[in-house]
Amino acid sequence: MTISVEKINAIIASEKATFLENYKRIVESPSVSAQHEHQNDIRETAQIAAGYLKEAGAQFVKIYETRGNPVVFGRITNKEGAPTVAVYNHLDVQPAAKGKDGWTRDPFAFTEENGRYYSRGTTDDKGPAMTALWGAKIASQLGVPTNIEFIWELEEEIGSPHFESFIEEARKDIRAESVLVSDTLWLSPSTPSITRGLRGLQGFLVRLRTGQKDVHSGVTGGAARNPITELCGLIAKCVNTTTGEILIPGFDKTWKKPSQEDIDDHVRSGFTVENFKAANKLTSLRVNTPEEVVSRIWLSPTFEVHGIAGGYQDEGLKTVVPPFAEAKISMRLVPGQKPEEIAKLFTEFAKSIIPDCEIELEHGLLPYAAPSHLAQNDYIAKAYEFGFGAKPASVREGGSIGAVVTMAEKLNVPVLFMGMSLPEDSYHGPDESFAWRQVEGGVRSFVKYFELLGSK
Amino acid sequence: MTISVEKINAIIASEKATFLENYKRIVESPSVSAQHEHQNDIRETAQIAAGYLKEAGAQFVKIYETRGNPVVFGRITNKEGAPTVAVYNHLDVQPAAKGKDGWTRDPFAFTEENGRYYSRGTTDDKGPAMTALWGAKIASQLGVPTNIEFIWELEEEIGSPHFESFIEEARKDIRAESVLVSDTLWLSPSTPSITRGLRGLQGFLVRLRTGQKDVHSGVTGGAARNPITELCGLIAKCVNTTTGEILIPGFDKTWKKPSQEDIDDHVRSGFTVENFKAANKLTSLRVNTPEEVVSRIWLSPTFEVHGIAGGYQDEGLKTVVPPFAEAKISMRLVPGQKPEEIAKLFTEFAKSIIPDCEIELEHGLLPYAAPSHLAQNDYIAKAYEFGFGAKPASVREGGSIGAVVTMAEKLNVPVLFMGMSLPEDSYHGPDESFAWRQVEGGVRSFVKYFELLGSK
Numbered sequence: 001m002t003i004s005v006e007k008i009n010a011i012i013a014s015e016k017a018t019f020l021e022n023y024k025r026i027v028e029s030p031s032v033s034a035q036h037e038h039q040n041d042i043r044e045t046a047q048i049a050a051g052y053l054k055e056a057g058a059q060f061v062k063i064y065e066t067r068g069n070p071v072v073f074g075r076i077t078n079k080e081g082a083p084t085v086a087v088y089n090h091l092d093v094q095p096a097a098k099g100k101d102g103w104t105r106d107p108f109a110f111t112e113e114n115g116r117y118y119s120r121g122t123t124d125d126k127g128p129a130m131t132a133l134w135g136a137k138i139a140s141q142l143g144v145p146t147n148i149e150f151i152w153e154l155e156e157e158i159g160s161p162h163f164e165s166f167i168e169e170a171r172k173d174i175r176a177e178s179v180l181v182s183d184t185l186w187l188s189p190s191t192p193s194i195t196r197g198l199r200g201l202q203g204f205l206v207r208l209r210t211g212q213k214d215v216h217s218g219v220t221g222g223a224a225r226n227p228i229t230e231l232c233g234l235i236a237k238c239v240n241t242t243t244g245e246i247l248i249p250g251f252d253k254t255w256k257k258p259s260q261e262d263i264d265d266h267v268r269s270g271f272t273v274e275n276f277k278a279a280n281k282l283t284s285l286r287v288n289t290p291e292e293v294v295s296r297i298w299l300s301p302t303f304e305v306h307g308i309a310g311g312y313q314d315e316g317l318k319t320v321v322p323p324f325a326e327a328k329i330s331m332r333l334v335p336g337q338k339p340e341e342i343a344k345l346f347t348e349f350a351k352s353i354i355p356d357c358e359i360e361l362e363h364g365l366l367p368y369a370a371p372s373h374l375a376q377n378d379y380i381a382k383a384y385e386f387g388f389g390a391k392p393a394s395v396r397e398g399g400s401i402g403a404v405v406t407m408a409e410k411l412n413v414p415v416l417f418m419g420m421s422l423p424e425d426s427y428h429g430p431d432e433s434f435a436w437r438q439v440e441g442g443v444r445s446f447v448k449y450f451e452l453l454g455s456k
Numbered sequence: 457m458t459i460s461v462e463k464i465n466a467i468i469a470s471e472k473a474t475f476l477e478n479y480k481r482i483v484e485s486p487s488v489s490a491q492h493e494h495q496n497d498i499r500e501t502a503q504i505a506a507g508y509l510k511e512a513g514a515q516f517v518k519i520y521e522t523r524g525n526p527v528v529f530g531r532i533t534n535k536e537g538a539p540t541v542a543v544y545n546h547l548d549v550q551p552a553a554k555g556k557d558g559w560t561r562d563p564f565a566f567t568e569e570n571g572r573y574y575s576r577g578t579t580d581d582k583g584p585a586m587t588a589l590w591g592a593k594i595a596s597q598l599g600v601p602t603n604i605e606f607i608w609e610l611e612e613e614i615g616s617p618h619f620e621s622f623i624e625e626a627r628k629d630i631r632a633e634s635v636l637v638s639d640t641l642w643l644s645p646s647t648p649s650i651t652r653g654l655r656g657l658q659g660f661l662v663r664l665r666t667g668q669k670d671v672h673s674g675v676t677g678g679a680a681r682n683p684i685t686e687l688c689g690l691i692a693k694c695v696n697t698t699t700g701e702i703l704i705p706g707f708d709k710t711w712k713k714p715s716q717e718d719i720d721d722h723v724r725s726g727f728t729v730e731n732f733k734a735a736n737k738l739t740s741l742r743v744n745t746p747e748e749v750v751s752r753i754w755l756s757p758t759f760e761v762h763g764i765a766g767g768y769q770d771e772g773l774k775t776v777v778p779p780f781a782e783a784k785i786s787m788r789l790v791p792g793q794k795p796e797e798i799a800k801l802f803t804e805f806a807k808s809i810i811p812d813c814e815i816e817l818e819h820g821l822l823p824y825a826a827p828s829h830l831a832q833n834d835y836i837a838k839a840y841e842f843g844f845g846a847k848p849a850s851v852r853e854g855g856s857i858g859a860v861v862t863m864a865e866k867l868n869v870p871v872l873f874m875g876m877s878l879p880e881d882s883y884h885g886p887d888e889s890f891a892w893r894q895v896e897g898g899v900r901s902f903v904k905y906f907e908l909l910g911s912k
Binding site for chain 1 (some may be wrong): 490491492498531544550551557560583614641655657659662665666667668669670671672673674675676677678679680681682684685686687688689690691692693694695696698700732736738739740741742748749752753756757758759760762763764765766767768769770771772773775776777778779784786788792809812818853854855879882883884885886887
C-alpha cells in the first residue's frame, strides 16, 4: 500500500478550515517561557494542546507537571506491536511585544497574508507541531500502522531546565524507538535540511550593582563606578569584538577548529552567503566566503551579547551614571564542549576582572551530533521528496535544542530532525511567520515518514 | 536700611500657600527637553513662567523664540539707574517615567512629604527659579532698589543649542551688569557652595546598524556582526573600564592633571567621601580618598556610558543578535579643553575602530572658571549666612551649564553661582525633591543678595 499525494491533498483541502482555527487558537495563547507574567498562558497552551491530541485520536494524553512548566504527552496507537515514533516539538515561544524589536504587527494576533501566517510561535515551534499532529491524524485515518507519540515541551526557549525530570517520570509511558524533532530550519526555500548536529549553549546574566539610583554624571562622574562601562570592558576581554574570536583564558583548549574537509563537506550543502544574508536581512558580516560563514555558524563556538540592560535607553542623552547594569550573554558550543566547563571558565574569568559582579547561569545545553547511518535518515529524505518534491541537503544547525541530548541519553534512542521552518520565517525575530506551503508539504512529509517507519 | 530676617519670614509665611500653588503648577508641566513628545509641555511651561513674572511685578516680559525651545525673559525695574542683575535658571527637566530608573513616584505629580517637595524638576531647576523669583518679589516689596532680570532657559538639559542665538537677539534688552546662576549643588546640607568653576561637556550618540531585524543567535551567530559587542569594544578602547582613565589617542595632550596644591585647596572645602557616597547612594567608588575623589569629580575629565540601547533589555535571556545598537556617551571637560577638539579626537578614533558607525554629536559645552576677586563673591557668602546661618565653602561643580560660558562671553559680564540644591535632592535621578528649608533660606538669601548689590 502506498498513499498518494492526491489522497492526502484531498483531506488537507477538506480539513484546512478546522486546522487554521486550531492553529490560530494555539498561537494566540502567548506562552512566553522567559517571562513570569505568562505563566497562565503557558498553562492555557498546555490545555489547548492536550485537547488537540484527544481530537486527533490520541488514546493516551497526559500533562506531566514538573517544578517548572508542564510537558504535554500523547500517543495515537494505530497498531499494537507496530513501530512507535515520538515527534518532539515545543509550544513555548520567545518574548515579543508590539512595536518593540521591529515588530510591526501585534505578536499574538494570528493573521494571514500572501499565504503566510504571522504571529509569535507560528514557525517556532507551534506551526511545525500542529503540522506533525495533522500528519499523524491523516496517517491514522489512512490506515498507517505506526504508533505516534507527541512530546510537547513548554520550556525549550529557556533551556529546558526541567525536561530531564519529565523524562525520568515519563519514560515508563514513552514507547518510542526513535524521536523525530521538528524544530529546525531548511537551508533555503527550495532545499530542506537533514540536520547532522546542533550547537550547545551556555547562557549568562552578568549583573553589576554599584549604587542605588541614577546619579548625575557631572556631580559624581570620574569617582563613581560605571557598571555599563565595566561590563563593556569585561565583554571586550572575553571576545575580540570585531572578529568574534573568543579570548577567555583556557577556552581554546575546549574545542578543535573544524578541518578543511569538514568545512568543504558542509559547503557542498548548497549554502550561499547571499541567501544567508538575504534571509536574515543582514547588511554586513564578519566574514564573506561560504567556507568561513559555514565554519562559524555550524562548526564553531560563539560569544554573543544579546543586550545590556540598565542606564538610559530612550531618545537622546541622559547624563547619568546608572547604579546597575546586566549583560545578557550566551555562548554556542560545538560537540566536545561541555556547558559546565564553559560556565566555569567564564565565571572565573569574569570574577577576576570584576570581583563583585554577580553571574546567573542560564541555558546549559549540550551540543549534539546525530547518528548518520540509520534507515530513518533515508526515510526523512524520501518524506521530504514526497511532501515537497525537493531533495534535502545535509547541514548542521547553529541553534540548540536542550531536550535533544536528554532524549538521546535518557531514552537511549536515536534523535533525528525533520524541520519545516524556512530561513525567512524570522525565528526569534520580529513578524515571525510560517508559510502555508510548509504546512501542506509538511503534512504530506509526516504522513510519508510514518508510513515508511510502519512498513519496516 | 537693613532688612531683617523676621520681616522676610513674615512675608514668607503669609505667601507660602500661593507660592506652593504656583510651584506645583510649574513642576507638574513635564517640560522634558530631550523628548520631542514634550514640545507642547515646554511651551506650556514657558507660558506659566511668563505669567509668574508678570504677577511678580515684572514690567518687561518676553518669550523669545529660537529655532529650538523658547527662552523666557523678564525684568523687575525697581529703580532706574540702579544696579541690574540677571538671575539665570532653566525650566526644562531631565526625562523621567514612573516605575523606570528607580522612580517610585509619579514624576510629574507634585507631592509633599516631611518638608520635601517631590517631582521631576523640583530641585533642577524649577525650585531654585521659583525661589529666586519669590526673593525678587519680596525685595521689590521691601524697597530694595536693585533691578532684577530673569533668564529662564528651556534647553539646558540638552546642552543649550539655541541659547547663543537667544543672547544675540536679546542682548539689546538685557541690562544686567552681572549674572547669578542658581543651578548648582551645596557641598552638604550644612555647607553652601561658592562655585569656582564648571566642567564642560561633549555628548555622543554612536550608532551601528548591521542588519534589519533581530536574528537567531544560533542560526546566524559567529558570522553575523553583533553591534552591541562592537560598541563594547569601542568603549573599552576609549577608556580603561575599571579606572576610568581616558585612552583616546591624543586626549592626554588636551588637559593637565591637577596639581597637588589645587587638589588640597579643594579638599579644604570640607568635602568628605562618606557624605559623597551617602548623598549619591553609591556602594563603591573607583577611588577612596577625598583627594582622589575631588580630583576626579571637579578637576578631571571623564568618559561615561549612560546606556547602550538595542538588543534585549527585559527579564532573562533572548538569544538574538540585534540589528542595531546605540551607545549613549558623554565626556566632561575641564578648563582648557574645547568640545570641538574632543569631538574630533573621539570621532576619528571611533571611525578608525568601526568605520561604518554613525556618530551624532550632542551637548558641546565649554568648561568655565568663575572670576574669584569680585565683591559679588562676598555678597554671595553674606547672603548665604543671612539666609541659612551657614558659611559657604569654595568648590568646583562637576556638572556643566551651557549657558554660563555664552553669557560670560557674549554679554561680557561676570557669571557667578548661588545654588540652592542639596546633594541628596537626586539631581537627574529618581524621586527628585527639593526641601522647604532651601526655599525659605533661599528666599532670604536672594533678598539679601539683591539688597547688597543695590547698596553699592
